[in-house]
Amino acid sequence: MLVSTSAILCSQETVTSVDSIVTYRFISEYDSVQSSIRVIERIDSIHPYEFDWSGIWNADSVKWIPDRKGTRELDKEGNEIFNTWSIWKDAYGWEKSDSIWIDYDASGNITFNDRYKWNVDRQEWNGDRRDEYFRDGDGIDTLSRGSLWDQATNDWQYSSMLRTIYDEDHRVLETFYYNWNDGESVWVLAEWKQSEYIFNVSGDTVTRISYKMNLEDSTRVQDARIDYSYDEQHRLLKEEMYIPDEEATILFFIMEYAYDEAGNQTLYSGLSWNYLPDTVVSGYRSVYAFNSQGGKTLEEALLWDEKTEEWQRYDRTIITYNEKDQITAKDYTHWNIPGDGALKSQDRMEFLYTDMGQDSVKITYAWNYSQLELYLLTKIFYYYGSECYTSYDSICEGAVYEWRGQSLDTAGIYLDEYTSETGTDSSFTLVLSFLPKPAPLQIAGEEQVLNGQTVSYLVPENSEVEYRWSLENGTILSGEQNDTLQVLWETMGTGEVAAWALNEYGCSSDTATLLVLVGPNAVKDHPDSGILLYPVPVKDLLHIQSGPGDLRIEVMELSGRKVASSHGTSIDLSHLPGGVYLVRLLDPEGVLIGTRKIVKR
DSSP, X not given: OEEEOSSOOOOSSXXXXXXXXXXXXXXXXXXXXXXXXXXXXXXXXXXXXXXXXXXXXETTTTEEEEEEEEEEEEOTTSOEEEEEEEEEETTTEEEEEEEEEEEEOTTSOEEEEEEEEEETTTTEEEEEEEEEEEEOTTSOXXXXXXXXXXXXXXXXXXXXXXXXXXXXXXXXXEEEEEEEETTTTEEEEEEXXXXXXXXXXXXXXXXXXXEEEETTTTEEEEEEEEEEEEOTTOOEEEEEEEEEOSSSEEEEEEEXXXXXXXXXXXXXXXXXXXXXXXXXXXXXXXXXXXOTTSOEEEEEEEEEETTTTEEEEEXXXXXXXXXXXXXXXXXXXXXXXXXXXXXXXXEEEEEEEOTTSOSEEEEEEEEETTTTEEEEEEEEEEEOOOOEEEEXXXXXXXXXXXETTEEEOSOEEEEEEEEOTTSOEEEEXXXXXXXXXXXXXXXBSOSEXXXXXXXXXXXXXXXXXXXXXXXXXXXXXXXXXXXXXXXXXXXXXXEEEEEEEEOTTSOBOOOEEEEEEEESXXXXXXXXXXXXXXXXXXXXXXXXXXXXXXXXXXXXXXXXXXXXXXXXXEEEOTTSOSEEEEEEEEOTTSOEEEEEEEEEO
C-alpha cells in the first residue's frame, strides 16, 4: 500500500536486493538436495555497491562450500563502473580472479573497458585487454581501439584499431582495419572496405555495393552487392547478396523478413548458395508469434535439408503468460535434424510468483530418454530479503510520475512496503520534488493581416528560457527558437500562431496562442480598442490617442529589435530611417494594450 510520509529514509545502510537464490536438484520426483546458492547484497542504497556470493552444497559436511564471490559498483545512472571476482581454492581460500573497469561519457556511452587478470605469482593485477571507443557529436561510433597488456613494459600496448566513416544519415561509407606494428610504432592498414548506396524515391536503400582494397597495388575491387526490398511501411522484406565470380556475378545468400499487424517481426530466414548456380547448401529460419500485449508466444527454428530441399523443424519454444504479463512457462521441443525429423527431446520451464512478483520459483523439467517423458530436474527459489531503498527524482509541475504502480501528481515522500514469502519486510521510499515551469506567455503582433504580408510576432525577452513556435496556415521565415517570429501569410482565412517556453530543467510553459485573420483588405484596428495613431505615415512626432494617459510606447523593427521607447501620448521618431515599424502600447502596469504597424517617411 502506498502512503505519503516523512519518516522513513534509507541512506548508507546495508540492504539486501536478492536474499538468496537456492537451487534444488532432484534425484527422483519426491527426493531432492540443495545444490547451489547465491546471495546478493546491495551495500549502499544511494551509491549502489553490490556484493555477490555463490556456494555449492556439500551433503557430507551438510554445509555450503564457497564457490565464487564478487563486488559490483554502479554509478548514479545505474551503469556498471567496476566489478571484481574471486574464486574459492580449498587449500588457499579466496583467490582473486579478474576485474573490469568501465568509463562512460555524458550520454552514457562506454568510452573504455579495461579487463585485468590476477597474477598469482606476483600478487598483483595485470592487464588483459583494453577497448576504447570514440564517437562523433551524434553518438555514432567512429573509432574503436584495442590494446593488450605488455608484460615487459607493464603497460598497455596497442594491438588493433577500427575506423569507420559514415554519411549524413549514419550509413557506413568506409571502414579501415589496422594492426599495430610494435617495431616501428605505427598503425599498419590490414583491410579497407568501402560502400556505395542506391536509393528509391522514398529514400530507402535498394542497393549497397561494397568494395575492398588490394593492399599490394592499392586498387579497388568489388567485394559484394546487396539488393533490398521493402513493404509499404518501409520495413525490410528481403536482402539478396551477390558476389563477383571470374565470369559472372552469382547469388550468395538471401535473407527474408515478415511482420504481423502490430509490427512485430514474425520471420527471419536465410538461405546460402554454393558457387554452383541454384544449389542451396544451408539455411536457417526463425518463425515468431506474439500476443496482443507484444509478448513472444512462439519461437520456432527450422534448418534447410539439402537432400529433400525442404525446411525441417529443429527447435520450438512455446511461451505462456499470466494476467500480469509475467512468463509462467516455456515449453521446448527438439527434433532430429539432419535425420528423419522424429521427436528428439522435450524440456519445460515453469515460473511461479508471489502477488508482488518478487519472490519467485523457476522449475525445470528434462527429458527421460528411456521413459520418453518429462521428469522434474531442478527448482530454483528466488528470495527477496529485507531491503530498504530510497530513490530521489523530480518532474515538471503539472506532470504525473509513475512509481510502483501508482500515479503521483504532488511532491512529497512516498513509502511502499512489501513482505516477502520468507517473512522479511522491505521498504521502498521515493522523495519526489517538482521543478518549476516558465511563466505564461503573451504573444504580441498583428491579428488582422493582408494576404502575402510578412509580419513579426513577439514574446517577452527572457535569456533564461528557450522559445518554441508553431504556425497554422502560414510560413515561418525565421525565429523558430527566438523571442521574435517572422511569418509570411499567404492563404486567406484564419491562421494561428502558438508559442511556449522551455527552461533549464526542460519544463515547458503553457502554450500561448493568437488567432490571425488573413484577408484582402488593409489592416485595421479592432473597433473596441479605442486606439488611434496619427499622423500615418509619420515623419517626426507620432501621437497616440488611447484610454490610459500614461502609456509606455515601444517601437521595433520587423526583426523584433527595439529602436525607440517613451512614456506618454507621443514619441519622436525623427532619428529613424524610413520604413515599416511595429508600435507596442503598454498600460502603467506593463500590460500590453495593443500592437500597431506604422510607416515612417
